[in-house]
Amino acid sequence: MDWLVIKAGTFLNSSAAVLDHVVQSGARFEATLSPPAMRVVKAVLGNDVLSAGFFLMIVGSFYTFFKDLITRYYYEVQSWFYVSVQVQEGDDCYKWLSEWVAERPLTKSVRHLTVKAVWDDDEEEQGYYRSNNDSRQNERPRLLFLPGMGSHVLYHKGFKVNVSQERPEQAAGADNEQSRILASIQKKQSLTISTFGWDISRLKMIVQDAMEESYKKKEGKTTIYTSQPYDSYWSNSSTRSPRAFHSVILAEGLKEELLEDISTFRNSAHWYHDRGVPYRRGYLLHGPPGTGKTSFIVALAGHLRMSVCIVNLGISGLNDQQLDQLLNNAPRNSILLMEDVDAALVRRKAGKAQSGSNNVTLSGILNALDGITAQEGSVVFMTTNHIRKLAPALIRPGRCDRKLVFDYADKHQIRGMFLKFFLSRSSEGQATNEPTTPVRFRNKKATEKSAAAAAADSDPKEQARKDAYDAKIYEIADQICEKITFEDSVTTAQLQGFFMLHRDEPETILDKVPGFLTELAHEREMLTEKKEKRRQRRTMKKAKKQAREKKAKEEKAARIAAGETVESSSDSDSDASGDDASDSFSDSDSEIEEEWMKATKTTPNTDTKLTNSADTKEKVNGDADAAPAV
């Protein structure tokens, strides 16, 4: 009480002193004013409207002054009592902590939210189940509400945790490519977690818990990382059930040998270090679209319990620096997959990509590949449909240690694909009525159904029925292999489509084969026609250009002969350069082809062993770009 009285007394004393000071200052201020100035002040104070305005102005100034003061010192004062940890987007910790925040129940303090629709078990690859499963119509995503930008409070293990999410203002004037890229780097969000007191062990525990929770969720799953245009970090990730390794059907022995190769590599760190060889391994998978290149890599990652980081070099908004950062900052234990490597290089040849712009260049890709130093034991896969368009430098040993062709389906694959879709038991010996149904589709009904199937399986009668059915399926498989051959140039994806279409009627499938092959042949014919037209258009354009140049040269020569002064740059020159980009496709193709032929003659590690080389040959069909046997 005494303390309160003393404080009140002190407050009154100091207030009186301040007022006295103000009065004295007022008197001094009045004395300094000249008589006309004094008359203006008195006129203002004598006018109700003007003095009210004057008063509001003073109040406004005080308000702004104190607001600034409070905001400036609030965080400083708060920081005396709190400990905090800050993470930035792009770092693994950021992902763990944002997931951790999202999992905590929201408190009343959270008023601004962001919402995400989450499908709990993403299995894109198994789309064929999705389309035929009626119950999926009723499926809904889980709505995940997250605290939005700003500060929020949540509780963890009984103590209060402050969460603050911030995104810096984007740099103004981001009107060109460079500044847009710069702005995208600067606009990284940050997340700050703070707790009351000076004990940092709680913060450490939160980060540790967040990390453990994140790893636990990914256990037994395959995480696929991708990046957004203009981002130099792996901004997107999705976790899905691993694709069964046996569900990808490749040429005989190819899958097993590749698996062995990677496993040996992953166990050879010492061998590489002892010999001073960079510890990384590169693979190029090439062949027509739909032969299982991507599916194999995803299944392989699942099998080896690795993640996959996919970078599409063809997308706009990715330049050399970003590619370099992406490759160097790939999450540990992941396979780097560069899809369609030829796409970026065609652009380069067309003269559209320059270093520093929003496209990658060949030298950018080479530097990025050579510079992967952050991750020891990197496994890099490149895929392409057009190996002839790749520069030899890209696929030389050291950058690309194995080149494997994923060709049209051979006998082994046709049989394997058919059995995969129609056998009542998978090669693993499980019942396959709903064989590879991933966990996400195993809703209550499906689980009951598979339990019923398991019960039926133990019934001898049912067993005998299945045996008879499977024997029939093996028979049909042999006949299918007579009807569809490697020479028909059918991809495994096309076989998948065909078998799926008739999956309830395996016995009628043999009759449908001729129609299927005719349809494919027709499709190829149309493609060849289109390609031929394109080629003709290019030839015509080139001929026109050459004629124009010839004419211009002749005119120039005539003018010189007539004694006229001729300027060095002519219209036709600029015309020619204008056409260059479009023409360079045909020029560059043959140029690259030549380079490639040279390279295959001299490259010792060109991989012929693992390809179905007995079957592989150059095809005269619609896809003139189909990869040659390597």
Ligand SMILES: Nc1ncnc2c1ncn2[C@@H]1O[C@H](COP(=O)(O)OP(=O)(O)OP(=O)(O)O)[C@@H](O)[C@H]1O
């Ligand atoms: N060898 C295969 N075994 C099993 N499924 C396959 C195989 N090849 C293709 N498929 C199926 O076909 C579809 C497309 O395959 P995928 O994307 O892996 O082909 P790709 O060779 O990577 O094609 P692209 O060159 O166009 O990227 C997938 O649904 C996949 O399940």
